[in-house]
Amino acid sequence: MVDESYRNNLPLTELRFLMWFGVYCQLPPGGALWSPEETESLDAVEDDLIATIERWKPGWAVYPLRIATPGIREYYVYVNNVDAQEGLIRELRLKHPTYRIEMASKMDASWERYKTFLPKKPSK
Numbered sequence: 001m002v003d004e005s006y007r008n009n010l011p012l013t014e015l016r017f018l019m020w021f022g023v024y025c026q027l028p029p030g031g032a033l034w035s036p037e038e039t040e041s042l043d044a045v046e047d048d049l050i051a052t053i054e055r056w057k058p059g060w061a062v063y064p065l066r067i068a069t070p071g072i073r074e075y076y077v078y079v080n081n082v083d084a085q086e087g088l089i090r091e092l093r094l095k096h097p098t099y100r101i102e103m104a105s106k107m108d109a110s111w112e113r114y115k116t117f118l119p120k121k122p123s124k
Helices: 006-009 036-056 085-095
Strands: 017-022 061-069 072-079 102-109
Touching: 006 061, 006 102, 017 036, 017 085, 036 061, 036 072, 036 085
Parallel strands: none
Antiparallel strands: 017 072, 017 102, 061 072
């Protein structure tokens, strides 16, 4: 999932830090990205991730990218600073203690990670 609405407004200089969240599946995905039996639980983790970010970073976070590969969902969020990251991940892990949830952050002021996933514009 790539939110292309930021394509023409890059970079958003106020949001120069990239936070990555990895949510690891509990069930083997088989031939899919995740086991269909786990969809509801993974969606609940995603909903709580978004709600937690909104609470910790109101107005200062953008969620433009989600990548799903077999066994893991990855979420990329641009924020103005990473001061709240420890509280944010702690809250998310408390809500979903049976899931392995990882987090990392880095400076990405030019939104390079996001740009790598933008589809190419069609040639005219």
